[in-house]
Amino acid sequence: MPIVSVRQLSKSYGENTVIDHLDLDIDQSSVVAVLGRSGSGKSTLLRCIGGLEVFQTGQVACGDQVLLPMQAADQSYFRNIGIVFQHFNLFPHLTALSNVTIALRKVQRLDKELVAKRGRKALETVGLWEKASAYPARLSGGQQQRVAIARALALEPKILLLDEVTSALDPELVEEVIGVLRSLAERGDTMLLVTHDIRFAQTVADHVVFMHKGKIHEQGKAHEVIRQPKTDEFAQFLGIANKL
């Protein structure tokens, strides 16, 4: 049973069609990387699945919740997902631990002990428990992103959505984030990553989806599909990246 099921999803901004009748299934414990150029629609796809964008046609099912066209996501939809953003989006006036636990306290209204336990677990998973009382301004980019991951993990979501999470980081900070995601993959977390970084996709994902102009052009097992692209567009995308 797939955790997330996307059927015939279409989204346009005015005249511009960004996602074109897209189907996608994400199985439990799989790590799916969506590759594509800017403008291919991959971030929009993640945002639609994440309930942050309203789409025109199709359907997104996540766990027991369903998103229908032209409907804003209900608050309860966000129980099943955890989103990590490109620019971390931590709350600057809260400590790392508060950032991680605030939703548990104020939205899910869990009791203090459970909140403390989950908060600690989440920060330990990303290796930042000793920075629990630090403010985001005192943390490096990589550390901030890891706290953002902990914040999403603390919700115990069915799937983790990661939108270009290494793109805003200096190269030497990317490794620590990749390390965390790899350990999450190893313990069986379900993840959808959007990235234009092929190496990132190769290291962490087991499935790869290549998007071009709003449609899925290729998908398959990570090492197979990247080594042997079937379509011209994907080959071009990989080729250009290889030259770098």
Added chain:
Amino acid sequence: MDTVIKYLPSLGTSALITVALFIVPAVCGAVIGLMVAIARTAKSLLPRELGKLFIFAIQGTPVLLLLLIVHYGIATIGFRLPPALSAIIALTLYAAGFLGEIWRGAIQAVPQTQWEAARSLGFGRTRALLLLIAPQAIWIALPATVGFLVSLMKVTSLAAIIGVVELTKTGMMIANLSFEPMLVYGLLGAIYFMLCWPMSRLSRHLEMVQHANR
């Protein structure tokens, strides 16, 4: 000189009136201003436009005229208010009109991505505003808010024109009685300076702190 010294106590009493004309409008104006700021960032059109109209009216009218409209104007339509009350009402409207705009700007200065992060964690609009956006907006708004309070303190002097016996009015009376306008108005200026300068310093300090943290 002796006349001036004789009237110093009355200057002290009127200083208290001035402070009252500052604190009451500051607090009431803050409450109304907050409502205006929230209205201006609301989702529906009506509160947004009403807020915009209110701010446009207050910011486009001279404060003195606000005082005159409230005091003499209301008398025309039947109510006779004591000058101090008119002054408080007019200054409250003044404060609300300016604080509302400052705070609207501060709320909108919090990056859209913060709202998004809040939403993705399951927060509804009101809770997101109260718990996550407001603290950031308050910090952003501090320098301009304190800066405005300096203006409010200075503008209390206009209450003299509608007859409130605050600092400036008393100063004018003493100047006339003592025939030493230079001394009296100089002293008056010095008193206002002492009332305003600490707030000006605070506002500048806050600005620097925020700039350094960038």
Added chain:
Amino acid sequence: MANLNLQFWHVWPHMDALLKGALLTITLTVNASVIGLVVSLLGAYALMSGNKPAATFARAYVEVIRNTPFLVQLLFMYFALPSIGIRLSANEAALITMIMNFTGYTIEILRGGIQAIPSTQLDSAKSIGFSKVQTFIFVVAPQAIRNTFPSLTSQFSLLLLGSSVVSAISAEDLTAAANYIQSLNFRSFEVYLVTAGIYLSLTALCRITFATVWHLAFRRWE
């Protein structure tokens, strides 16, 4: 209870008096801001110069203006100065106090605008043989004004509205005209409301004028 019988037509016959007052308001504001602009450019220069006494004087000037009420400054100019022999008419006192008040804020604004000019500009000016004065007039001042245009125009609007206080020393501005009219027909609410409307229109007019000036004069510098 309340007598909400508003009679705006009582204001109509006095419109010419209101417009005459508005004219003085506009004249005072324009004069004060033009002269004030020149003064504040000099003041900003003084503030930033290495010359200790000049910089300290400029700093003290700015602090005093910003922390004392306009009304008190006005009363000082009109009632206190005569005691040391300087007798100003109401309009003169109004103009001078307005200049003081304007520059108290614009000096700081322009200082920021001047600091925002890259030092490479000064190098270029030097390399073509400009003297310090020429550099200031032709290179620094125009760019500083452009950098701070929005702040300067909002100070102009504030000056326009703030000028209403000069009615307190009987300068015959718009507010004074309103005071006079309502003392004749006792319809204070209506008179002051119409006056407020005129001030609102004037500030709206300012906004349009400045937007046009920006469009015509400064926009092409991008």
